[in-house]
Amino acid sequence: MSSTLKAVRGTRDLLPPETALWNRIEATARAVFARYNFGEIRTPIFEDTGLFARGVGEETDIVSKEMYTWEDGERFDKDLLISKWNLANHERFGAAIGEFVHKTASTPDVMQYEGNDGNWELVVFGARPSAELLNILGSAVSADRALISKSGSAKQVTGRLVVPSPTPGALIETTNDGILIEPFFGNFNRSSQSLTLRPENTAGVVRAYIEHKLGETGQLQKLYYIGSQFRRERPQKGRYRQFSQIGAEVIGPPSAGSESPLRDAEVLEMLATLLDELGITGWTLEINSVGSSADRARYNEILRAALAPVASQMCGDCQRRAVTNPLRVLDCKVPEDQPIIDALPKIVDSLDEESKKHFAAVLAALDAAGVPYTRNHRLVRGLDYYTRTTFEFTHGGLGAQNALLGGGRYDGLSEAIGGPKAPGIGFAMGEDRLVLTLLAIESAQPEKMDAYIAPLGDAKDEAALTRINAAALALARELRRSGLSVELGDGSFRLKKSFETADKVARRIVILGEDELQSGILTVKDFASGTQTKVPRTELASFLSKTSC
Ligand code: AMP
Numbered sequence: 001m002s003s004t005l006k007a008v009r010g011t012r013d014l015l016p017p018e019t020a021l022w023n024r025i026e027a028t029a030r031a032v033f034a035r036y037n038f039g040e041i042r043t044p045i046f047e048d049t050g051l052f053a054r055g056v057g058e059e060t061d062i063v064s065k066e067m068y069t070w071e072d073g074e075r076f077d078k079d080l081l082i083s084k085w086n087l088a089n090h091e092r093f094g095a096a097i098g099e100f101v102h103k104t105a106s107t108p109d110v111m112q113y114e115g116n117d118g119n120w121e122l123v124v125f126g127a128r129p130s131a132e133l134l135n136i137l138g139s140a141v142s143a144d145r146a147l148i149s150k151s152g153s154a155k156q157v158t159g160r161l162v163v164p165s166p167t168p169g170a171l172i173e174t175t176n177d178g179i180l181i182e183p184f185f186g187n188f189n190r191s192s193q194s195l196t197l198r199p200e201n202t203a204g205v206v207r208a209y210i211e212h213k214l215g216e217t218g219q220l221q222k223l224y225y226i227g228s229q230f231r232r233e234r235p236q237k238g239r240y241r242q243f244s245q246i247g248a249e250v251i252g253p254p255s256a257g258s259e260s261p262l263r264d265a266e267v268l269e270m271l272a273t274l275l276d277e278l279g280i281t282g283w284t285l286e287i288n289s290v291g292s293s294a295d296r297a298r299y300n301e302i303l304r305a306a307l308a309p310v311a312s313q314m315c316g317d318c319q320r321r322a323v324t325n326p327l328r329v330l331d332c333k334v335p336e337d338q339p340i341i342d343a344l345p346k347i348v349d350s351l352d353e354e355s356k357k358h359f360a361a362v363l364a365a366l367d368a369a370g371v372p373y374t375r376n377h378r379l380v381r382g383l384d385y386y387t388r389t390t391f392e393f394t395h396g397g398l399g400a401q402n403a404l405l406g407g408g409r410y411d412g413l414s415e416a417i418g419g420p421k422a423p424g425i426g427f428a429m430g431e432d433r434l435v436l437t438l439l440a441i442e443s444a445q446p447e448k449m450d451a452y453i454a455p456l457g458d459a460k461d462e463a464a465l466t467r468i469n470a471a472a473l474a475l476a477r478e479l480r481r482s483g484l485s486v487e488l489g490d491g492s493f494r495l496k497k498s499f500e501t502a503d504k505v506a507r508r509i510v511i512l513g514e515d516e517l518q519s520g521i522l523t524v525k526d527f528a529s530g531t532q533t534k535v536p537r538t539e540l541a542s543f544l545s546k547t548s549c
Contacts, residue, residue: 008241009235009241010232010233010235010240010241010242011240011241011242012240016446017445017446017447018435018439020446020447021435021438021439022244022431022435025246025278025431025434025435025438026226026246026431028274028277028278029224029226029246029274029278030224030226032270032273032274032277033224033248033270036222036266036270037222038222038223038224038248039222039223039224040223040224040225040226041205041208041223041224041225042225042227043198043201043204043205043207043208043225044198044204045197045198045227045228046195046196046197046198047195047196047198047203047204047207048193048194048195048196049067049069049194049195049196050194051196051203051204051207051417052067052196052198052199052200052203054203054416054417055202055203055206055207055413055416055417056199056200056202056203059324059325062199062200062231063199065232066199066231066232066233067196067197067199067230067231067232068196068197068230068232069194069195069196069197070194070195070196071192071193071194071195072192072193072194072195073192074189074190074191074192075189075190076127076164076188076189076190077188077189077190078125078126078127078188080188080190081125081162081164081184081186081188082111082125084184084186084188085123085125085162085184088184089113092113092115092116093113093114093115093116093121109124109125110122110123110124110136110137110140111123111124111125112144118155119155119156119157119158120144120148120155120156120157120158121157121158121159121160122137122140122141122144122157122158122159122160123159123160123161123162124136124137124159124160124161124162125161125162125163126161126162126163127163127164128163129161129163129181133161134161134175134177134179134181137159137160137161137179138159138177138179140159141157141158141159141177141179144157145157158178158179158180159177159178159179159180160179160180160181160182161179161180161181161182162182162184163181163182163183163184164183164184164185164186164187164188165183165184165185165186166185166187167185168185169185170183170185171183197230198229198230199229199230199231200229200245200428201225201227201229201245201247201428202247202249202410202413202426202428203413203417205223205225205249205251205426206249206251206410206413206414206417206419206422206424207417209221209223209251209414209419209422210414210417210418210419210420210422214251214252215252215253215414215419215420215422218252218253218255218256219252219256220250220251220252220256220257220258220263221249221250221251221252222248222249222250223248223249223251224246224247224248224249225245225246225247225248226244226245226246226431227244227245228242228243228244229242229243229244229245229428230242231243236401237401237436238401238430238432238433238436239401240432243430243431243432244430244431244432245428245429245430245431246428246429246431246434247407247426247427247428247429248267248270248426248427249424249425249426250263250266250267250424250425250426251414251422251423251424251425251426252422252423252424253420253421253422254421254423258422258423258424259411259423261358261359261361261362261365261389262361262365263425264362264365264388264389264409264425265361265362265365265366265369265371266365267407267425267426267427268285268287268362268366268371268373268391269365269366269369269371271285271393271405271427271429272285272371275393275404278434278438279438279441279442280395280404280434280437280438280441281441282395282396282397283393283394283395283404284374284393284394284395284396285371285372285373285374285391285392285393286373286374286375286376286379286391286392286393286394287362287363287366287373287374287375287376287379287389287390287391288347288348288375288376288377288378288379288380288389288390288391289347289348289351289355289356289358289359289362289388289389289390290347290380290386290387290388290390290408291347291350291351291352291355291387291388292352292354292355292387292388293385293387293412294352295347295350295351295352295355296327296347296350298350299327299345299347299350300325300326300327302345302350303326303327303329303344303345304322304323304326306344306345307322307326307329307344308322310340311323313340314329314332314334314336314337314340315332315334315336315337317332317334318332318334318337327380329341329344330344330378330379330380331378331380341378346377347377347380348377355387355388358388358389359388359389362389373391376392379391379392385410385411385412385413385415385416386408386409386410386412386413387408387409387410387411387412387423388408388409388411389408389409389425390406390407390408390409391406391407391408391427392404392405392406392407393405393406393429395433395437397436397437397440397441401433403430403433404429404430404433404434404437405427405428405429405430406427406428407425407426407427407428408425408426408427409423409424409425410423410424410425410426411423411424446505447485448505448506448507449485449486449487449505449506449507450479450484450485450486450506450507450508450544450545451479451484451485451486451487451506451507451508451509451510451524451544452486452487452488452489452498452501452502452505452506452508452509452510453472453475453476453479453486453487453488453489453509453510453512454472454489454493454495454498454499454502454509454510454511454512455468455469455471455472455488455489455490455491455512455513456468456491456495456498456511456512456513456514457469457491457492457513459491459492464514465491465492468491468512468513468514468517469490469491471512471517472488472489472491472512473488475510475512475537475540476488478540478541479540479541479544482541482545483545484541484544484545486506487502487505487506489501489502502527503527506527507526507527507528508524508525508526508527508544509524509525509527510522510523510524510540510544511523511524511525520536520537520538521534521535521536521537522534522535522536522537522540523535524540524543524544
């Protein structure tokens, strides 16, 4: 027996009724984003690996060990072959080269060239001389020959299939149908590209910002995304290898106000509103400033010096980080290391005046808007282009993986991936963790349908059964089209089974038997109250919607 295939470790299926909760979260997020003038961006699920190496940082755990990366192998580059062949042959054809003919969606391009002698040559370019290409070319040549002989012209039509040849000087062959197969020397393979499933979405958004020159609009770009991200982490509750993030970025040229502390505060205030509207109570906003990259470089050295005498008492990771990337020591969760880390110098004392002012302005705006926060001196992002404000929203109900979302300013990111100066601030929220938090607060109860239609048939009388089932579908259609949610039973069910099924999924049952069909009066039973009512079919939709709760 073959083994049963299962969802890959770290991935999972989302099923109803939980998916209803996912939809509600996404709908709430979209509605909140719209009120703050954010528009949706959808970037590809995979990108060039270099984007993440530069946009997230080679030093990070994400890039150094958690990415799903593969080599997208060498591929035949037809355009390159065409342009090289055109160049080698342009004298034969004068200026008018490469007019496309016989082009359909399902066949490769057959190109028509007119020689200096007025004759036509139909050329197809391919990776190898396949029968398929020869057939396509053969039919195109025959069609053209027929056309020419009809017009009485003396033009000649030949067919030529051009394929790459790894060695120079290979001879042109002629097929039985008179088609030339020309091996054309050269390497026409596009070199392989390293691709990666996106581990996060900010790099992709900034890449798109640069690629589409969004900065040239002079406007602030407020973009949000909802989508899957992929990291090869050790799976546990709240940590998956495919997970979904809801995130947003505010990015633009400095002239659009992208550096203003007001932007930071507005994003944080929006997040507080979003979590409140999602029904997430008891969140904590932790905030810090990591200053400019110069501040961070200075702090890094201060930390390195402070760690030197104590690192040997710390965990293995910290001992390594104390040398390679001292800032990352602040992320350590090992309980024994905590007193040592708490006693280390704080980054706030290394900030320059501008960064101090920026941070004070963010906090003042949060105070004015009434958004509560706590300062967390250890909230430091270990990358050079993260600047100034960093933050996390945590929730006690999540256990070890307690971060609901994280974010911060990245004033240097666009430049780090080759773009213009485009300061920005953004966040990414773990949707899986939002769902877990909400499930801890409320259970995902499927919403009950307005009605369950129970056709009453006779399983032995096939014609009658077909008739009553068909009538039930017609009734369900009427009710559904009037906006009611309706589940449809089956005429072969016994009445008891219909009642049991209906009670699980709907608030009421509507009985439809031969009598009801004849009389046009239906029996409706409400499960909560136990009342049974006779309702004329013409009034059924309004009866069911009036008493909808
Ligand atoms: P990060 O991009 O690492 O700042 O993560 C932002 C948010 O995404 C976190 O606060 C989590 O809520 C969520 N998240 C990150 N990694 C995972 C994961 N492996 N599984 C589920 N959620 C995750």
